[in-house]
Amino acid sequence: MPKLPVRTRIAGAPISWGVCEAPGWGHEMPASRVLSEMASVGLRATELGPAGYLGSTPAAVRARLAEHDLRLVGGFVPVPLHVDEAVDLSEATDAIAILAAAGAEVVVLAARSPDGSYDHKVPVTDRQWPILLANLDRLRAIAADFGLTTTLHPHVGTAIESRVSVLRLLQDSDVQLCLDTGHLLIGGTEPLDLVERFTDRVSHVHLKDVRAGVAGTVAAGNTAYQDAVRAGLYAPLGEGDVDIAGIVAALEAAGYQGWYVMEQDTAFDREPADGTGPISDVRRSVAFLLSVAGKAPGVSAAGR
Template identity: 40%
Template sequence: MNIRLASAPVSWGIFEFEGLEPRFPWAQVLDEIAETGYVGTELGPYGYLPTDSTQLKVELDRRNLRMLSAFVPVDLTDPAAHQAGLETALQVGGLLAALGAPLLVLADNNGSVPELVKQAGQRSGTYLKDWKNLADGVELVRRRLADELGLTTVFHHHCAGHVETPEEVEALLERSQVQLCLDTGHWHYAGGDAVDCLKRLGSRVGYLHFKDCHPEIAAHCRTHNLNYFEAVKAGLFCPLGEGEVDFPGILAELARQGYDGWAVVEQDVLVEDLEAPRRFSQQNREYLQSIGLVKG
């Protein structure tokens, strides 16, 4: 097993969702990612980091960071929106390719359907009746990014989206050749077990997001019908090791499978404490050190 650790701007509350403005300058975020011991980063929302590849490469190099990927949510259920989604993916992918990044993390436009935002973490089964449109949209992006930019596309399941539950993930994978970005926190809140996912779907997992999920906060969110954004603000995704996700079990299964790749340590946060993201970033790496993933 060879797992290299990265972080991402989302752990500083930098989201792709409209209406959530960044509270940290990009240079500070890159500084703190590097200073807390990570060797890679994701792009964050397009335009948050510099979009000039030469400038961004200089900034990454002087912090010894590698650019890995970008989370790109687009409308995949409406065929009329597929071309626009492809153009977005190609724009972001062009910057990634110029920086030598290997991946693009594709997602549904999570948070755009009020019913799914309200039901996040509280439903099972599948919301969609017909998967053809979504699978076609995924395959369009996957093929074009591979053919034109040499990028591998991985799909990120996400609470408050059309691909949230384990059943929905499997429905997509059955209809597409896309690899999976397994997000351990989203998988858990959606009713799944990450170790079981790796055992059953490990051959399809091409990228990892390490995220924890606090059981008491999750129960509170369900009992009080908190929507997805309210749940995140309540601290649903807690520091690694403080929640219910079985990270020792995950590492054991990844070792058994000989996983060789990246894991992005994420903690989706909406906090008022502006010191918290750096503190959590350090704490998360120290937790992974305590269970034997990283040395020193």
């Protein structure tokens, strides 16, 4: 089957507009503006965002997305997987059910901290690893029952953050990965190296570019994650220190056919004025992705 061109596989995420599930994150821009701006920069789809942000029912989510000619690709579902072997998965199950009914393809799990924040390290003991893996398998089975693919998202401030934990996950589980180029780098994993070594494990991609100087303060524990985001942790694609071009080229050469999600975390204290805010960075990121995709092996400029 011919591979779909990259331009048809670019999605957005509400977090690029400052909309986040983490407690105390900041001002939440209205969905109507966020979706309108996504469509205006050429995005074809979006992830769901926090529970209820795009609507409280699948029908409401579908209707809201249809207003902007967008579809739903997936959603981020953080769960404290390592804490308790009998952890309550009802909220996660409800989120998965909504994703499936609203037309999504992918569940993006994260092994979140017990308090839901991303501002501190989350150590996992040898006793807790089997618990994490067992709960992950429980959720994978639930997602499969709904016809969805499960990916695990290495993420700052979660149980799967460091290079050691990412490699252990790859060794001890066959779960697919959400390759987040920013969170991996901050956690100590070179994303291009991971792509080259474990291409077959990548089924979903979050593209971020990172300013290494700010990222280093997070990795060292000197800056809380949200403070780093506000200090300019993320740059438009091609303007930071991640080899986005190399990563996209490697994925395309390997036959990757999944989504590239423009996901550069932001946080605001108030509503940006019309015509300002994150839309400029997202527009530049989309343009950069299309430019490098046209140079990737097996991808013609016409296919962009």
